[in-house]
Amino acid sequence: MTRSLSSAEDPLRPGSHSEGSPPITSIPDIERTSEPPRLHVAPRFRELLAHREVLVNLVRKELKVKYTASVLGAVWSLLNPVVFLAVFSFVVKVLGNLIPDFPVFLLSGLLAWNFLSSALQAGSRSVIDNANLVKKVAFPREILPLSAIGVALFDFVLQSAVLLLFIGVSGHGFHLPELWLYPLAIAVLIVFATAITFWVSAMNVRYRDVGHLLNLALLVWFWFTPIVYQGWLVQQKLATVTILGVDAWTLYLLNPATVIVLGFQRALYAIVVLGPGKDPILPLLSLQRQAGMLLAELGVSIVLLLLAWRSFFDRSGDFAEEL
Amino acid sequence: MTTAIRIEGISKVFRLYRERPTTLKQRLLSSHSRSEEFWALRDVSFDIADGSSLGLIGANGSGKTTLLKCIAGILRPNAGTITYRGRLAALLELGAGFHPDLTGRENVYLNASFLGLSRRETDRIYDDVVAFAELEDFMDNQVKFYSSGMLVRLGFAVAVHVDPEILLIDEVLAVGDESFQRRCLDRIRRFQSEGRTIVLVTHALDVVREVCDEAVMLDHGRVASIGGPDEVVRTLRHRLLSDDPSFIPEEGTREVEISGVAIESDGGLQDTVRSGEGFTITVDLRSDVAVHDPAVSFAVVSASTNRPVLEGKTSLLGVSVGTVDRKKRVRFRIPPAPWESGGYFVTVGLDSPDGRFYHVQTQHYPLTVPDADHLLMPLEVQPTVEIEDL
Numbered sequence: 159m160t161r162s163l164s165s166a167e168d169p170l171r172p173g174s175h176s177e178g179s180p181p182i183t184s185i186p187d188i189e190r191t192s193e194p195p196r197l198h199v200a201p202r203f204r205e206l207l208a209h210r211e212v213l214v215n216l217v218r219k220e221l222k223v224k225y226t227a228s229v230l231g232a233v234w235s236l237l238n239p240v241v242f243l244a245v246f247s248f249v250v251k252v253l254g255n256l257i258p259d260f261p262v263f264l265l266s267g268l269l270a271w272n273f274l275s276s277a278l279q280a281g282s283r284s285v286i287d288n289a290n291l292v293k294k295v296a297f298p299r300e301i302l303p304l305s306a307i308g309v310a311l312f313d314f315v316l317q318s319a320v321l322l323l324f325i326g327v328s329g330h331g332f333h334l335p336e337l338w339l340y341p342l343a344i345a346v347l348i349v350f351a352t353a354i355t356f357w358v359s360a361m362n363v364r365y366r367d368v369g370h371l372l373n374l375a376l377l378v379w380f381w382f383t384p385i386v387y388q389g390w391l392v393q394q395k396l397a398t399v400t401i402l403g404v405d406a407w408t409l410y411l412l413n414p415a416t417v418i419v420l421g422f423q424r425a426l427y428a429i430v431v432l433g434p435g436k437d438p439i440l441p442l443l444s445l446q447r448q449a450g451m452l453l454a455e456l457g458v459s460i461v462l463l464l465l466a467w468r469s470f471f472d473r474s475g476d477f478a479e480e481l
Numbered sequence: 482m483t484t485a486i487r488i489e490g491i492s493k494v495f496r497l498y499r500e501r502p503t504t505l506k507q508r509l510l511s512s513h514s515r516s517e518e519f520w521a522l523r524d525v526s527f528d529i530a531d532g533s534s535l536g537l538i539g540a541n542g543s544g545k546t547t548l549l550k551c552i553a554g555i556l557r558p559n560a561g562t563i564t565y566r567g568r569l570a571a572l573l574e575l576g577a578g579f580h581p582d583l584t585g586r587e588n589v590y591l592n593a594s595f596l597g598l599s600r601r602e603t604d605r606i607y608d609d610v611v612a613f614a615e616l617e618d619f620m621d622n623q624v625k626f627y628s629s630g631m632l633v634r635l636g637f638a639v640a641v642h643v644d645p646e647i648l649l650i651d652e653v654l655a656v657g658d659e660s661f662q663r664r665c666l667d668r669i670r671r672f673q674s675e676g677r678t679i680v681l682v683t684h685a686l687d688v689v690r691e692v693c694d695e696a697v698m699l700d701h702g703r704v705a706s707i708g709g710p711d712e713v714v715r716t717l718r719h720r721l722l723s724d725d726p727s728f729i730p731e732e733g734t735r736e737v738e739i740s741g742v743a744i745e746s747d748g749g750l751q752d753t754v755r756s757g758e759g760f761t762i763t764v765d766l767r768s769d770v771a772v773h774d775p776a777v778s779f780a781v782v783s784a785s786t787n788r789p790v791l792e793g794k795t796s797l798l799g800v801s802v803g804t805v806d807r808k809k810r811v812r813f814r815i816p817p818a819p820w821e822s823g824g825y826f827v828t829v830g831l832d833s834p835d836g837r838f839y840h841v842q843t844q845h846y847p848l849t850v851p852d853a854d855h856l857l858m859p860l861e862v863q864p865t866v867e868i869e870d871l
Binding site for chain 1: 495550551552553554555556557558559560561562563564571573578579580581582583587590591592594595597598599600
C-alpha cells in the first residue's frame with residue numbers, strides 16, 4: 159500500500175529532533191484559537207506583547223532599509239537638527255530676530271511635529287509596503303503601524319537628545335515648573351499619533367489615495383499649527399473674532415497638534431514673555447490650563463486609539479486578500 | 482488519538498468588486514451594490530488528528546488555500562473557530578515572509594520571530610538552518626538577489642527548524658531542484674515519524690497519495706469528501722474529469738460485472754510499481770447468468786497527461802475468457818518496463834463480442850510509480866493473460 163511509505167515505520171531516527179540541535183525550550187504548549195471577529199482589547203494586548211520580538215525586528219528592519227547603503231547611517235537623523243540649530247543660530251545672529259533663542263523655539267515644536275508627520279506618513283504605507291509579509295505570515299497586523307511609530311520614535315529620541323543638549327549648553331537652560339509638561343506632552347503625542355496611524359494605515363489598504371490626501375492634509379495642518387510662528391500672534395489676532403458665537407481662539411486650540419506643540423514649547427522654550435513691556439512669544443495660557451488641555455487630549459486620544467484600533471482590527475482580517 | 486487541529490464551522494466571505502474601487506472618488510461615485518459576496522468557505526468542519534498528515538485538495542477556487550490561510554492565521558474567518566495546540570509553522574508560496582532588502586541572516590531572525598522564537602533561540606538553530614538550506618556563502622547577501630530555489634530552501638529550512646508541532650505547506654515543494662525536493666520529502670517523512678502534524682495543500686495528487694494518510698477534498702468552499710487519500714483523490718479526479726461531458730465513471734449493462742480489481746507488483750506491493758518492475762492486474766468477474774466470452778480490457782492512464790500509456794484486451798491478445806458463470810478471474814501480467822514516476826489510474830472494462838459494454842470503471846484504480854528513471858513512451862511491452870475459474 160502506498161501509505162506504508164509514509165507511516166510510522168520510517169527508518170529515520172524516530173523521535174529525534176532537528177539535526178543535532180537541542181529542542182527549543184519555549185514550545186508554547188497552549189491551546190490557541192483563531193482570532194475572534196471582534197477586538198477584545200486585553201487578550202489582544204497580550205498577543206501583541208507576545209510578539210514584541212517581531213516589533214523589534216521590524217523596527218530594526220525599517221531603520222536598516224532607511225539607512226541602508228549610507229555610510230553615516232543613523233547619524234543622518236542627528237545631523238538634521240544639528241544643521242537646523244547651526245543655521246538658525248547663524249541666521250538669527252546676522253539678521254537679528256524678535257524671538258530670542260529662535261532655534262530652541264523652533265525645534266521644540268518642530269521635533270514633535272516631525273514625529274507626528276513621519277509616523278503618519280510611514281504608518282499609512284506600513285501595511286502596503288509589507289504586503290509580502292501580510293500575505294504569507296501570521297502575526298498581529300497592528301505591529302506594522304506600530305513599527306512605523308517605533309521608527310519615528312527612534313528619530314525623535316535622537317533629535318530630542320540633540321535639542322536637550324543644546325538647551326543645556328547654549329545658556330537657554332531648563333525652566334523647572336514648565337519642564338513638567340514635557341513627559342505629558344510626549345505621552346499625548348505618542349498616543350494621538352498611534353491612533354491616527356492605525357486609522358490611516360487600515361484605510362490606505364482599501365483606498366490608496368489616503369496616502370496622497372494625507373500629504374496635503376499634513377501641509378495644511380502644519381501651517382495651522384504654531385510651529386514656525388508665535389502662538390501669541392494668533393491669540394492676539396483671534397481674540398476679537400467669534401465664529402458662530404464661539405471664540406475663534408478656542409476653536410484654534412481644538413487642533414490637537416496645536417495643544418501638543420504648545421505643550422512642547424512651554425516645556426522646553428518656556429519663555430512666555432521675555433520682559434516687561436515686550437510682546438509675549440508663547441500664548442498667554444496658564445501652566446494649569448495647558449496641563450489641563452493636554453490631559454483632556456490624552457483622554458480623547460485614548461478613546462480615539464481604541465476606536466481606531468477596533469477599526470484596524472476589523473479590517474486587518476482581510477488584509478492578506480486585499481493587497 | 483487526540484486532535485491537533487479542530488476546525489469548527491469556518492466560513493469566509495470575500496467581497497468581489499466588479500470594478501473594485503481603489504480610490505475614494507470611485508468609491509463615492511459607485512454605489513454599494515457593485516460588490517457581491519463570494520463564499521470562499523462555507524461551514525467547514527473537521528478534525529485533524531495529532532500526528533497525521535492531511536492532504537487538502539480541490540479544484541482551483543475550491544477554497545483550499547483560503548482554509549490553509551485561515552488555519553495559519555493569515556486570514557480571519559468570518560465565522561467559526563480553529564483551535565490548535567503548540568507551535569504552528571506555515572510555508573505559503575515562494576519566499577514566505579522574507580523582506581527583499583534584508584540579508585539572508587536577518588531574514589532568518591525575522592522569520593523565526595514570526596514563529597515565536599526569541600533572538601537567543603534563533604541563535605541556536607541558525608547554523609542548522611543555513612546548513613540545511615545550503616546557503617552558507619549567501620547569508621550576508623540581500624534576499625532580493627536570491628533565486629527562487631534559494632528562497633524556497635531558506636523558507637523551508639527555517640520552518641522545519643523552529644520545531645513546529647504543526648506544519649502547513651502550500652505548493653512550495655514544486656519549486657527547487659530535485660535533490661532539494663527529495664530532502665523536503667525526507668524531512669516531511671521524518672516529521673511524520675516524530676508524530677508531528679502536517680497539512681499539505683497541493684495539486685500534485687501523487688504527492689498526496691504518497692505522503693498523506695488522510696485527505697480532504699473541498700468543492701466550492703465546502704467539504705466534499707474526507708477519508709483515505711486514495712478514495713478522496715479518486716473522487717476529485719472523477720470530479721475534474723466529469724467537467725468533460727464524455728466522462729462517465731461507471732457504466733454498463735452489468736450482465737457480467739467487475740467484482741474486484743487488484744494491482745500487485747512483482748515485488749509484492751499493492752497499487753505501487755517501481756520502475757523496471759513488472760506487475761499484475763487481477764480482475765475478478767461475477768455474473769448471475771452465464772455470459773459467453775466477454776472481453777476484458779484495461780488501460781493505464783497517466784494522471785499528469787491524462788493519456789493512456791498502456792492498454793490491453795483479452796480478445797486482442799488472442800485469449801478467450803470463455804463463459805463466465807458466477808465467478809472468473811482474469812490476470813494481466815505486465816512485464817518489467819521503465820515506468821516514469823508519478824501517478825496513474827487504471828480503467829477496467831468488460832464488453833461483449835458485439836461491442837456492448839457490460840461494465841466499465843473509468844480510471845477507478847490508482848497506481849503509483851515512485852522515484853524512477855526516465856520513461857520511453859509508449860511502453861513497448863506486451864502483457865500476457867491467464868484465466869482462472871474460481
